[in-house]
Amino acid sequence: MSPHPTLPTADLHVHLEAAISPELLRALAGRAGVVLPDGFGPTGFAWRDLTTFVRDYDVLCSVIRSEEDYAAVAFDALARAAARGAVYVDFIVSPAHGWINDIAYGALVDAVGDAIDRARREHGICGSISLTAVRAPGPLFGPENALRIVADAVAHPHRLVRGFGIAGDTRFDALSAYVPAFRAAKAAGLVTRAHCGEGEGKAGVITALRELEVDILDHATEALWDDALVEEIVRAGRLVTVCPMAHVMVGLVPTLAQHPAWAALRRGLKVALGTDDPVFFRTDIADTYEEARAHAGLDDAALVALTRNAALSGLLPATEAAELSARLAPETRDFGLGEELSRAQRALAHRVRTWSDERAASLLGTLVTLAQSRPPLEVVSAFARGCLLACFEHGIAVVPVARPTPATSPLGLLLEQCALELEADAETQDAVDARGNATALWKAAAAVRAAGRLLG
Numbered sequence: 190m191s192p193h194p195t196l197p198t199a200d201l202h203v204h205l206e207a208a209i210s211p212e213l214l215r216a217l218a219g220r221a222g223v224v225l226p227d228g229f230g231p232t233g234f235a236w237r238d239l240t241t242f243v244r245d246y247d248v249l250c251s252v253i254r255s256e257e258d259y260a261a262v263a264f265d266a267l268a269r270a271a272a273r274g275a276v277y278v279d280f281i282v283s284p285a286h287g288w289i290n291d292i293a294y295g296a297l298v299d300a301v302g303d304a305i306d307r308a309r310r311e312h313g314i315c316g317s318i319s320l321t322a323v324r325a326p327g328p329l330f331g332p333e334n335a336l337r338i339v340a341d342a343v344a345h346p347h348r349l350v351r352g353f354g355i356a357g358d359t360r361f362d363a364l365s366a367y368v369p370a371f372r373a374a375k376a377a378g379l380v381t382r383a384h385c386g387e388g389e390g391k392a393g394v395i396t397a398l399r400e401l402e403v404d405i406l407d408h409a410t411e412a413l414w415d416d417a418l419v420e421e422i423v424r425a426g427r428l429v430t431v432c433p434m435a436h437v438m439v440g441l442v443p444t445l446a447q448h449p450a451w452a453a454l455r456r457g458l459k460v461a462l463g464t465d466d467p468v469f470f471r472t473d474i475a476d477t478y479e480e481a482r483a484h485a486g487l488d489d490a491a492l493v494a495l496t497r498n499a500a501l502s503g504l505l506p507a508t509e510a511a512e513l514s515a516r517l518a519p520e521t522r523d524f525g526l527g528e529e530l531s532r533a534q535r536a537l538a539h540r541v542r543t544w545s546d547e548r549a550a551s552l553l554g555t556l557v558t559l560a561q562s563r564p565p566l567e568v569v570s571a572f573a574r575g576c577l578l579a580c581f582e583h584g585i586a587v588v589p590v591a592r593p594t595p596a597t598s599p600l601g602l603l604l605e606q607c608a609l610e611l612e613a614d615a616e617t618q619d620a621v622d623a624r625g626n627a628t629a630l631w632k633a634a635a636a637v638r639a640a641g642r643l644l645g
């Protein structure tokens with residue numbers, strides 16, 4: 190796949206240990222005197238099944254032995270990601286794996302936090318930390334240790350520790366056993382997330398959504414085949430991290446093209462992309478975006494919208510999130526439409542609130558997100574589509590208006606101009622087989638004009 194180094198990408202789902210490069214892993218293994226398994230090569234591990242995956246993961250964790258090792262892995266991963274266009278990575282960090290090597294919680298997050306700060310200074314890439322508890326056998330895992338992790342986070346606050354979640358083997362502990370830890374995490378102001386929709390099927394997603402009440406669903410893959418559940422996730426406004434290459438390699442979806450996330454995206458699902466375990470799935474975030482471009486048919490603007498979803502997930506500290514989000518929408522600032530769009534959003538949102546229609550509110554939110562990433566003509570076109578849908582939604586007549594009342598605001602005038610152009614286009618669609626086009630253009634013109642009037 191050809192890299193697009195200028196496309197700003199974000200990895201919102203990557204486990205820190207598995208973000209290690211094969212070269213660094215080889216160096217750490219050499220130092221520790223650990224022999225790497227057969228098949229380990231320039232792109233990573235050559236595991237074949239769950240048994241060899243778990244075996245190789247143990248090897249990986251056995252060579253990352255100190256907080257300095259964790260920091261080296263984090264800095265190297267951020268530098269490599271930045272070189273291929275990444276602007277933000279959230280690392281999923283398991284304090285229990287640190288405890289195994291006698292690394293105290295505070296030492297671990299301080300070391301990784303310093304590495305993130307250094308990468309920001311030297312490579313301009315943002316980072317953050319999501320703590321994770323792990324479903325696994327043994328004295329350092331399970332629900333009690335999940336509570337211990339939250340207690341550590343409270344006792345040793347760190348600016349970049351923003352999230353708390355659960356990962357691991359679904360055969361151990363019911364997901365609902367973690368409700369107390371998630372309540373404590375929420376009370377501590379952490380963004381919550383849960384691995385779900387893999388081994389337990391969609392039942393895990395339902396538990397994460399309704400019992401743990403998480404902000405972010407990690408994977409949720411099995412739920413994405415279920416239209417009603419997708420609708421529930423969309424309505425609840427939850428973010429889903431999608432790691433397409435991982436899902437194919439573990440057999441959750443047959444091919445990248447058949448991943449259910451692409452259809453769910455078109456139904457309004459809020460998505461951020463991730464690599465999960467790059468040294469096992471032999472991918473990186475740049476290639477993951479290219480996979481989404483190829484298989485979901487997403488263009489640059491839609492891909493950047495996924496990066497913005499990551500930036501605004503709550504996992505990045507607010508100041509950095511605002512800066513990054515602004516960097517991701519340069520077109521709107523360049524043309525001075527930022528304020529106008531905000532005003533339009535407020536005006537439309539007010540109307541929608543008056544109509545008490547959550548679906549339209551969600552639609553308009555999506556519309557504005559889309560509009561903010563596009564140059565002016567596409568802003569107008571996105572508004573047209575959104576307004577048209579909102580009008581249909583509320584049964585507002587969208588018949589052609591012969592004598593429009595001119596709008597007065599700059600965006601209103603722009604919308605009026607757009608409406609006139611759409612009407613001119615409609616006039617030219619007089620062939621019988623183009624009637625459908627003409628109707629669509631008339632309706633779009635009327636919707637754009639309605640939006641112009643809304644803006645006064």
Ligand SMILES: [Zn+2]
Nearest residue numbers: 204356384465
């Ligand atoms: Zn994961």
